[in-house]
Amino acid sequence: MSAQSHPGRQRTTWLIFIGLCLFTFVNLMPLLWAVLTSLKDPRDAFTIPPTLIFEPTLKYHIEVWTENDFVFYLMNSLIVSAGTVFISVPAGSLAAYAISRIPRRSAGPILSALFTIRMFPHMLLAIPFFVMGTFLDMIDTYPLLILALVAINQPFTIWLMHGFFLEIPRDLDEAAAIDGCSNWQAFRIVILPLAKPGMTVAALFSLLLSYNEFLFALVLTGTDTKTLPVAIAAFGGEDISSWSLSAAGAIGIMLPIVVVMLLLQRHLVRGLTAGAVKG
Structure with missing residues (x-):
């Protein structure tokens, strides 16, 4: 009985894993798109179909941190x-x-x-x-x-x-x-x-x-x-030619929180676990 149910449990686990991967990918798509946009010139950021092979530039990231x-x-x-x-x-x-x-x-x-x-x-x-x-x-x-x-x-x-x-x-x-x-x-x-x-x-x-x-x-x-x-x-949100700058600003505002969360991730998980378990 256990031998027959084991493949079923394994299949369910894989389905859950694939579903979570898809869910994570969908949630990360806006972030990935913002990163790509911040590394593109505006003429490459709004091409149809999207330009996936381009020469990356840090120009807008440098501009965000030094000139704004x-x-x-x-x-x-x-x-x-x-x-x-x-x-x-x-x-x-x-x-x-x-x-x-x-x-x-x-x-x-x-x-x-x-x-x-x-x-x-x-x-x-x-x-x-x-x-x-x-x-x-x-x-x-x-x-x-x-x-x-x-x-x-x-x-x-x-x-x-x-x-x-x-x-x-x-x-x-x-x-x-x-x-x-x-x-x-x-x-x-x-x-x-x-x-x-x-x-x-x-x-x-x-x-x-x-x-x-x-x-x-x-x-x-x-x-x-x-x-x-x-x-x-x-940061130029209404001007399409400045959307690369806006994307660089969005990435910049996120970095401090990402660093804090990575440094305190262990304490966060421990705290959430402690609050979820009774007794």
């Missing part, structure tokens, strides 16, 4: 992303820990309210933030954009960390209290080290959400704090 204030916009994006992570993750962890330690009957409405806030369209929240920033004379400043991104990312961070804290037995809190720890000491000394994988995942997702944010950055920034997603939109 790309580094300045990159620094703005990194400042905003770092500020968002350093505020969102600690605050979200504290809130998630508190919610995880109250009765589920009380925690349910709080989590539902956070989930509802997360579903709000960004445009619905961008206008009040713009009005508030104008009133406080904070438009085109880092604090306003960082606080706005923390506000829209916080529900996700709390939901994510809440799941990790639920996996940590409450017996540890009680044991810490018996040893003389206050609630803060129990959280900082006992619980927080066990939740580090979850905090790593929360930090990475907060970094991605803030680094790629376009609408809030468009509405709340100006010449001094403009971030990369907003700046890239002005």
Whole structure:
């Protein structure tokens, strides 16, 4: 029976593998096309049928990094992303820990309210933030954009960390209290080290959400704090002759995040696995 079922399982495995390869290929096609476009001259980028054999050039990549204030916009994006992570993750962890330690009957409405806030369209929240920033004379400043991104990312961070804290037995809190720890000491000394994988995942997702944010950055920034997603939109997107430059800019904006994800890939997988396994 097992000998007969083995070929069937092997065939199913191969079908799943082929399906995943096709799915990955379809998702990577826009990226591959952008890479090829960034290495072509515009006259080669829009030929029909597409030109697959061409003389590659790094002209547009060099132009993006040296002549379009790309580094300045990159620094703005990194400042905003770092500020968002350093505020969102600690605050979200504290809130998630508190919610995880109250009765589920009380925690349910709080989590539902956070989930509802997360579903709000960004445009619905961008206008009040713009009005508030104008009133406080904070438009085109880092604090306003960082606080706005923390506000829209916080529900996700709390939901994510809440799941990790639920996996940590409450017996540890009680044991810490018996040893003389206050609630803060129990959280900082006992619980927080066990939740580090979850905090790593929360930090990475907060970094991605803030680094790629376009609408809030468009509405709340100006010449001094403009971030990369907003700046890239002005890199000749409407002029076909500048699409190679736009493609080079798109590749450039992606590189820092790719480097970060490659460096922290092990921690990301460990954190996601820890949050998915109970007991």
